[in-house]
Amino acid sequence: MKIAFIGLGNMGAPMARNILAAGHELTVYNRTASKMEPLARLGAHTASTPRAAATGADVVCTCVSVPAALWAVAEGPDGLLAGMTAGQTLVDFSTVDPGTSQRLAEMCATRGIDVLDAPVSGGTAGAAEGTLTVVVGGAKEAFERVGPLMAAVGKNIVHVGGPGAGSTFKLINQILVGVNLAGVLEAFVLARKAGLDLNVLYDVLRTSAGNSNMLNYAVPDHVIGRDFDGGFVLKLLIKDLDLALQMGKDAHATLFLPAVARQLYEQANLLGLGDKNMTAAILAMEQLQGMS
DSSP states (O other): OEEEEEOOSTTHHHHHHHHHHTTOEEEEEOSSGGGGHHHHHTTOEEOSSHHHHHTTOSEEEEOOSSHHHHHHHHSSTTSGGGGOOTTOEEEEOSOOOHHHHHHHHHHHHTTTOEEEEOOEESHHHHHHHTOEEEEEESOHHHHHHTHHHHHHHEEEEEEEESTTHHHHHHHHHHHHHHHHHHHHHHHHHHHHHTTOOHHHHHHHHTTSTTOOHHHHHHIIIIIITOOOSSSSBHHHHHHHHHHHHHHHHHTTOOOOHHHHHHHHHHHHIIIIITTSBGGGHHHHHHHHTTOO
16 A cells, blocks of 8 residues: 555654555655654655645555644645545544544545544554554544554554544543543552552552553553653643543533543643653652652
8 A cells, every 4th residue: 555644753653664564655744854764764755745745645644743733734735635636545543632533524525535533542662563552433444445554553443433433532541541640640659658668569559459551551660660751741641631621521521530630730741741751740749749
């Protein structure tokens, strides 16, 4: 397949690399041109605009940080939509709100272009290893058509409904990430104040009812190891919770816990930790507790 991949951030770059390694012909575009160079050395073509990348591709993939960034690469004379024609498929791996996914699908449907909202979970490690979970909204026929592409980036690939369904599933997942992480961090701040051995506590918790994926992600390397660089950054978790809270408002559903968790993450962001790993929120908790 001829694939265009637009957006080579922490998730997009390893995903694009796996697509190339799977034998697909790949053209990449990124606003910061230097991020295209490692893929070019591996054999990918580079494009000067999203439009140039999308022209002639079987599938156009996007992986950007926020809805505004998606529209920035999609619209306008140099946008990817200007280079797409009937019969092509647009796969958006970004985490955006379902309204954005539905609007994009409606715009493209009038031109004979299929759109799949396909946000991913599994972090940068999953992106590098090609083991991401991908939840996909859109036409089932388009989903089946891009099977070889999906197989290059993920292991758990699920079609969950029509346009916007993938984005809805992902934001619900992000609610659980944000709330669970806040609970883990607060529990370990309390444990420090109580004078517990954090390594022993972790060993006990991971075989107890309080065990979770987020406990196992956050504690060994970040809470105990104090490594707050790399991985999923705090400001993107805030963005995802904002999208989830807005989704709740649109559905007339009151969401208590993600709103409280977001306050913690915003406090950490105000301390200048927005570009750190999301687990760096523990530093804000510790500061509030007068701990070094």
